[in-house]
Amino acid sequence: MRVSILMIAVYAVSALTALLALYYTAKDLAADFVLLGACALVLLVWLLETGALALRDLGGGTVGDPVTLYGYLLTGAVLPIAGIWLGVGERTRWGSAAILAVAVTMLVLQLRLPQIWAGGFA
Amino acid sequence: MSGPLRASTAPSPRRQRGFATLLVIVYGIFAISATARASVQIIERFGTAPVAYALSLVAALTYIAATVLLARRGGDSRAALWLCSAELLGVLAVGVLTVLDPALFPDATVWSRFGAGYGYVPLVLPVVAIAYLLRRRRAARPAATPAAGDRL
Numbered sequence: 001m002r003v004s005i006l007m008i009a010v011y012a013v014s015a016l017t018a019l020l021a022l023y024y025t026a027k028d029l030a031a032d033f034v035l036l037g038a039c040a041l042v043l044l045v046w047l048l049e050t051g052a053l054a055l056r057d058l059g060g061g062t063v064g065d066p067v068t069l070y071g072y073l074l075t076g077a078v079l080p081i082a083g084i085w086l087g088v089g090e091r092t093r094w095g096s097a098a099i100l101a102v103a104v105t106m107l108v109l110q111l112r113l114p115q116i117w118a119g120g121f122a
Numbered sequence: 123m124s125g126p127l128r129a130s131t132a133p134s135p136r137r138q139r140g141f142a143t144l145l146v147i148v149y150g151i152f153a154i155s156a157t158a159r160a161s162v163q164i165i166e167r168f169g170t171a172p173v174a175y176a177l178s179l180v181a182a183l184t185y186i187a188a189t190v191l192l193a194r195r196g197g198d199s200r201a202a203l204w205l206c207s208a209e210l211l212g213v214l215a216v217g218v219l220t221v222l223d224p225a226l227f228p229d230a231t232v233w234s235r236f237g238a239g240y241g242y243v244p245l246v247l248p249v250v251a252i253a254y255l256l257r258r259r260r261a262a263r264p265a266a267t268p269a270a271g272d273r274l
Contacts, residue, residue, distance in 0.1 A: 067166075071158045082150060086143055094143040101147045 006049040014106040021100035031087035043080035149189040156182035197258035210248035
């Protein structure tokens with residue numbers, strides 16, 4: 001699959017999750033299966049993108065700074081898991097707020113990825 | 123016999139951290155990013171900017187400690203208050219130094235220019251954390267006094 005499509009998917013799913021989490025936080029709602037599912041979807045799309053980038057790297061791509069690239073990819077995989085963990089454990093609006101922080105950070109991580117390895121998204 | 127037994131086997135209510143949950147995740151994110159950044163900088167090129175990279179490491183350790191303290195003790199940690207105060211001093215000191223003497227920092231740290239590279243979150247975060255921790259302490263104090271009086 002084209003990496004750029006997955007990049008757009010990460011942006012879209014993360015932004016929607018952020019908006020949803022913002023709504024839950026504002027309405028004083030704890031995270032339910034909808035919000036937790038959205039967070040899980042962010043993880044899934046991120047992992048697909050990670051797989052596509054890794055395949056491109058293995059298939060002869062030249063990554064300028066592989067440590068930073070894979071560090072970012074690993075961080076992006078850990079954050080939604082942490083968000084789900086806190087969302088499940090904290091049954092107040094602040095569990096939803098934690099997912100909001102994760103979703104916004106995922107947007108920033110995605111923003112940085114093409115700067116780290118432009119060739120991966122060409 | 124059955125009373126204490128039931129009490130001990132009853133599921134303990136899960137501890138809710140409230141607002142501290144948000145602090146835990148944001149501190150956690152900075153703990154990860156600052157640790158990763160400091161590790162790469164120190165392993166790959168410590169000699170080029172030792173002061174900046176040593177401060178990156180200090181920032182990373184501060185974030186790790188704050189995350190652990192807030193996660194384990196929520197808003198009631200006195201140590202977290204001290205740590206966040208030290209963190210605020212660090213951000214302000216490094217911020218002033220990077221503005222006054224940029225030559226001291228050939229490469230950026232998390233706290234360079236008051237955390238501008240991270241949307242100034244490193245500057246806002248300890249202020250919010252300190253305000254929250256102080257509010258918790260103030261709220262806990264009047265509640266504790268009548269309880270202590272009741273026991274007499």
